[in-house]
Amino acid sequence: MQVKTRDIKDLFPIGAVQDDLIFSKWGDITVCFEVILPEIYTLNVQWDGEGDNRVEMGEYRELVESWSKAIGVLPPHTIVHKQDWFVEEKYQPKVTVNAFLDKTSERHFNERPYLNHRCFLFLTKTHPERRSVSAEAITLARTRLVSKEVADAKKLDDFLNAVEQCKAILESTRLLRLQRLTTNDIVSTATSQGLLERYYSLSLQEEVVTLADIERDDCLRIGGKFAKFYTISDVDDMPDWVLTHNRVDAYSSENSTVSVCFAAPVGLMLPCNHIYNQYVFKDDKHVSTPELEQRATQMRSLASFGKANEVNAMLINEYLTEASQYGWTPIHAHFNVQVWTEDKSKLPVLRNLVSSAIAKMGARPRENSLDAMALFWAGIPGNAADLPKEDRYWTFTPQAVCLFNQETNDETSLATSGIKLTERLSGKPINVDFSDEPMRKGWITNRNKFIIGPSGSGKSFFTNHAVRSYHAQDSHIVIVDVGHSYSSLCEMLGGKYLTYDPANPISFNPFVIEGRAQPDIEKKEALKTLLQTLWKRPEEQQTRTEDTALAAAIDGYYQYLAQHEDIFPGFDSFYEYLQDGFVRYLDEHKVREKHFDLENFMYVLRSFYKGGEYDYLLNSRTNLDLLHDRLVIFELDNIKDHPILFPVVTIIIMDVFIAKMRKLMGIRKIILIEEAWKAIMKDEMAEYIRYLYKTVRKFFGEAWIVTQEVDDIIGNKIVKDSIINNADTKILLDQRKYQNKFGVVQELLALTKKEKDLCLSLNRDNDPGRLYKEVFVSWGGQHSKVYGVEVSREEYYAFTTEQREKLKVQQKVQQQREAGADINYELAIKEIVAEERGL
Known part of the structure; x- marks a missing residue:
């Protein structure tokens, strides 16, 4: 049997892309944006009031209201087409990492699957004549290439101004960001694939590819991909209530509630390749409202022929009453989920996934096979007006917006x-x-x-x-x-790891300054605090005279070091200076014993001088400079409970960090x-x-x-x-x-x-x-x-604080030591992980 084929150029609805606008062959003009949505689980839900008087507040409500206001400023005969792409991709490791742990991390996550999400917004200005135009008609058969309304420069300017107002309203929430797509974003260049070509290949990749054939059989085939459509296009399929958000039971408890947007089940939570199309058709209320009233009258007049006519008349009147009461404009809406796979046998699995996802929203899922080609065609950026009229239903903007996907991945x-x-x-x-x-x-x-x-x-x-x-x-x-x-x-x-061990006790030398420079104010304060801590108990008060005398002792000691370059800075030489130079200072300034008890001061500090119990603590000749040690x-x-060592060491720690803080610029x-x-x-x-x-x-x-x-x-x-x-x-x-x-x-x-x-x-x-x-x-x-x-297993062994795992690493290091090899922690961890994997 011969298969009837047609060249896509004959059917392609887009006439031109110029000045960052899409022009369809029927005179529709479309402005395109990429929308940056809030990250999932970051929006809040708040309620004002109690009981039946509770009013929803919070960011989900704010988004719904902002979308409603933004759509409200658009002129009649405008179509809002929001298209969310969710494409399965795999994490590609970085090839530039050199560190051992970075490499193991990249290998650990190599080809991990995830959904890449991108959201596009197409605002299309069409015209009243558009609804009588058939998608199969030949453009050149019309008397005018574009309608008189669209050709009106003033109306075009009004539309573009309305688009800017719409963008400003959405971005005023600070929850959304809209980036205008340029001509190079919409159509392919020599180096990158445009949005139109991406849609025809159902791929978000930027590399230029050859467009695939499109075939219609029991499913839609686009190249090597098999696609199905599931629609929400009938008011009877909708739940009684639509909400701004949904509770995630898996993350919630009696005391807490974690929420996502109402459409999240068909968004990031649908784990397969899919596009979620959301359409809002804004008609002229001065035309649509009389039409609805006339239809209600006709239904009422036919009530004697069937109860359903009377019910339909009543529903239309209720709809018009709601519109009048809340000032809402009647609109048409349509939502569909397009899924695809390269393995046709997986289509039944996808059907179950999508059907259950739509059911989680309280809606009735419908698989639409008859209109699959029309739905695919209407999804082309700038061609939303081709969506079949029978696939649209009457609703209001706030209720339609509740079905918008409002969140993206991290x-x-x-x-x-x-x-x-x-x-x-x-x-x-x-x-x-x-x-x-x-x-x-x-x-x-x-x-x-x-x-x-x-x-x-x-x-x-x-x-x-x-x-x-x-x-x-x-x-x-x-x-x-x-x-x-x-x-x-x-x-x-x-x-550098500094710890106290009786066999190798911790030691410092806070008196050493790089280049034997004079101490700055911070260093003087640190040394003064150290001396006060060595001398006084915490409950003892320091007098102003004692504070001044200690400051003078520090100044005098560093002047003494400047005159005697052969003397090594440390507590020993400082203590010796106190015995001579500081005593002369006190005599010269006539500081009496009752104001500064020198004998008590020297006696207490004697235990830190050579031969004393803590003579090792402040005279180190190895840990001289911690300024340039990065860890x-x-x-x-x-x-931690030692009454003398702990306060001294904490002061030295602070001195080390303050020195880094002050001297390591940038x-x-x-x-x-x-x-x-x-x-x-x-x-x-x-x-x-x-x-x-x-x-x-x-x-x-x-x-x-x-x-x-x-x-x-x-x-x-x-x-x-x-x-x-x-x-x-x-x-x-x-x-x-x-x-x-x-x-x-x-x-x-x-x-x-x-x-x-x-x-x-x-x-x-x-x-x-x-x-x-x-x-x-x-x-x-x-x-x-x-x-x-x-983290990777290698990182796990590097970071773990579990004694058993740490012991494994230490044993490997000990084996290296016993073998006379250089200590190599990376090699030790590699061997442990290899043994775990049976390598």
């Missing part, structure tokens, strides 16, 4: 800084900039971070991952730890205090924390506090307000064990209701096929998201 940051996390829906890896991009967008005013997660929530694992990421981006990091959470990572990154970890577990500096309460319970540390949180922002620095309990922070009056008020980025891990008392956490951290709901949704519906945990991030209450923390 956006990956293009910044060079950031942490690799995963999307919640698909597990696609994305780059999340926690620091700089939120500052540029105005979400936060400082880069400080507060990280909270109960034991076992993955808190230390996440911070290891974050530290490794920031270290790879050339940041300087100082960590205060009390649980050896970063020992393996430190070894792998070649950092320095102070492990305080063994001295370099990111981070101080991370793990299990913060162990440190900040001491007043000496608390004062520094308060100072840091208020000033670190000015020096391109960040202060991170990591803890298990919020009470650990708020129990310290000095630190409470400084940390909570000056840490704009709040990061929470699994909080489900606190869901019945989360209100306290919400109040203390000033979380919104939406943020509380997202926190309580963590890890509620994780993909069993992947090993990961979720993390919640809030940037100043302005933007909040949930991400997955998923």
Whole structure:
């Protein structure tokens, strides 16, 4: 049997693309936009009032109202065609990474499937004559190429002005961004494929491809792809009520509700290749309303011939009453889902997926095979007017807009800084900039971070991952730890790990200054605080005279060093200076013993001088300069309760970080205090924390506090307000064990209701096929998201704080040591992972 074929040029409805406008052969003019939608799970739902008087507020309602207003400013005979593409793609690894862990991460995510989503908006100005035109007619048979209305320059200007108003209204919400498509975006160039050609090939790829043949059989075949259409095109198929949003039961609980837009089941939550077409036909109400009234009259007059006529008349009158009561303009609407696959045998599976998705919206799904070609043709950008009239139904704009897809997938940051996390829906890896991009967008005013997660929530694992990421981006990091959470990572990154061991006790030398320079104000204050801590107990008060005398002792000592370059700076030489030069200073200035007890001062400090109990602590000749070490970890577990060592070491830590903060210009500096309460319970540390949180922002620095309990922070009056008020980025891990008392956490951290709901949704519906945990991030209450923390097995062994896994790595390293080989943590981890995989 001979197959009848026709050249697509004879049927192609687009006449020209010029001046960034699409001109159809029937005189329709279309303006094209790409719409950047809000990320899924970021919109909130709010209610005002109680009981039956509750009124929905929030961002979903705001979007629906904005779309309704935007459509309202468009002139009659305008078609709004919103086209959302959801195309299955696979993650392609970066080929530019060099670091061992980066390579393993890229291999781990290689070819992970996900839905690539893009949203386009086509605003088409047509004309009254258009509805009598047949799609099969020959254009040149008409008396005019375009209608008189469209050819009117003033009406065209009015339409374009209305389009700009529509765009301004939508963007005024700050939830949407519209980018005008140019001619080069719409039609192909020599190097890239245009939107029209992409539609004809059902592909979002930019490379130029040859257009495929289109065949119509039991399904629509476009090249090697088999397509089906499922429509929502009859008012009888609609639910009694349409909403602005839907509750996601898998992420919600009795105390929390996570929502998505009403059309999400046919959007990102439909896991297959598909296009969701949304049409709104804005007619002239001065014409459509009388037509409806006339139809109601006709139905009423035919009531004696059938009860259905009377019912239809009543429904039309109710519809017109609603329009009059609320000032709504009658419109036509149509929605369809076009799915496709290269394997025809999968079409029944797709049918079940789409049917259940539409049913989740409360609508009745219909597979439309007869009009498949017409529906495909109407989906061509700029050709919405060709949608068959019998596939449209009467409704109002707000109700139609509720069926718009309002959300997109998570956006990956293009910044060079950031942490690799995963999307919640698909597990696609994305780059999340926690620091700089939120500052540029105005979400936060400082880069400080507060990280909270109960034991076992993955808190230390996440911070290891974050530290490794920031270290790879050339940041300087100082960590205060009390649980050896970063020992393996430190070894792998070649950092400096300082811990107290009786056989090899921790030692410093705060008196050494690079280049034997004179101390600046910060350094003087740090040394003065150190001497005060060595001399006085916390409950003892420091007098003004004592403070002045200590400052003079420090000045005199560095003048003494400048005159004697052969003397090594350290506490020993400082103590010797006190015995001579400082005594003369006190005599010359007639400082009496009751104002400064020199004998007591020298006696107390004697234990830090050579031969004393702590003579090792402040006379180091090895840890002289920590300024240029990019990763320095102070492990305080063994001295956290020591009355002398702990306060001294904390002061030195602060001195190290302040030196980095002041001297390393243009370099990111981070101080991370793990299990913060162990440190900040001491007043000496608390004062520094308060100072840091208020000033670190000015020096391109960040202060991170990591803890298990919020009470650990708020129990310290000095630190409470400084940390909570000056840490704009709040990061929470699994909080489900606190869901019945989360209100306290919400109040203390000033979380919104939406943020509380997202926190309580963590890890509620994780993909069993992947090993990961979720993390919640809030940037100043302005933007909040949930991400997955998923890493390769190699990264897992580098970041884990589980003793059993850490021991595996240590055993491999010990084997290297016993074999006389160089210590190589990367090789040790490679061997462990290879053994796990049976290689």
